[in-house]
Amino acid sequence: MEQSNTAQRTDADRVGSERDQEEAVRRALEAYYRAGEPPWDTGVTPPELVALVEGHGAPPPGRALELGCGTGTNAVYLARHGWEVVAVDLIDRAVEQARAKAAAAGTAVRLLCGDATRLDDLDVPGPFDLFFDLSCYCGIPPHRRDAYAAGLTHRAAPGARLLMFGYGPEAFDDPISGVTADELRARFAGWDLVDTTPGTNPVPTFWFGLRRRPDSMRKGGTP
Numbered sequence: 001m002e003q004s005n006t007a008q009r010t011d012a013d014r015v016g017s018e019r020d021q022e023e024a025v026r027r028a029l030e031a032y033y034r035a036g037e038p039p040w041d042t043g044v045t046p047p048e049l050v051a052l053v054e055g056h057g058a059p060p061p062g063r064a065l066e067l068g069c070g071t072g073t074n075a076v077y078l079a080r081h082g083w084e085v086v087a088v089d090l091i092d093r094a095v096e097q098a099r100a101k102a103a104a105a106g107t108a109v110r111l112l113c114g115d116a117t118r119l120d121d122l123d124v125p126g127p128f129d130l131f132f133d134l135s136c137y138c139g140i141p142p143h144r145r146d147a148y149a150a151g152l153t154h155r156a157a158p159g160a161r162l163l164m165f166g167y168g169p170e171a172f173d174d175p176i177s178g179v180t181a182d183e184l185r186a187r188f189a190g191w192d193l194v195d196t197t198p199g200t201n202p203v204p205t206f207w208f209g210l211r212r213r214p215d216s217m218r219k220g221g222t223p
């Protein structure tokens, strides 16, 4: 009995500290948007996404889901290039700005305020042919990352692509942020990491390309 009480306390402590981590991340992000013009909000679509969408061997436009879309620059870019886009961000202020940007551009992007690690709470059934994540995943606390990967995997069309930009762990002072190729390989079961290209930032950054294995869908559509 003594032991089980201790185990319950330990479990409750862990859940409490995980919630604190999520809350701390949310508060920090909210503060950036409240202050106006967060440093990442350049309004420029990265050449890596342009190459995928417009470059040699570009896939035909299909359905795309952007995770952590911020003020919507890239969701609007995708929609302008014929993609049917759903884009999600945790911070309502960012989503409001993204909606205004999409409306001004005359594009029909579905912009949702929500958690990329809790897609089941949102109306985003998929399947999607393309997932795009520009430095969202690398800031997600580790205990939510399996749920992020599962959410994408369940919504991925066979052969779907995930293009992700992320900062390496060395780029952060805290011990929970950052992403590595090894981590993605381990966490995204049923996907192949087909490309890892270092970014040009002064701190370690990477562009990762992942591909959902076409043969990893079971009969009935369950991954």
Ligand SMILES: C[S@@+](CC[C@H](N)C(=O)[O-])C[C@H]1O[C@@H](n2cnc3c(N)ncnc32)[C@H](O)[C@@H]1O
Pocket (backbone or CB within 6 Å): 029, 040, 041, 042, 067, 068, 069, 070, 071, 088, 089, 090, 091, 094, 114, 115, 116, 117, 133, 134, 135, 136, 139, 140
């Ligand atoms: C570094 S910013 C990049 C924003 C945008 N991709 C861009 O490049 O302008 C990370 C974004 O991810 C969002 N974000 C972080 N965690 C999230 C989560 N769990 N679910 C949805 N969005 C999240 C943040 O609110 C923020 O807008």
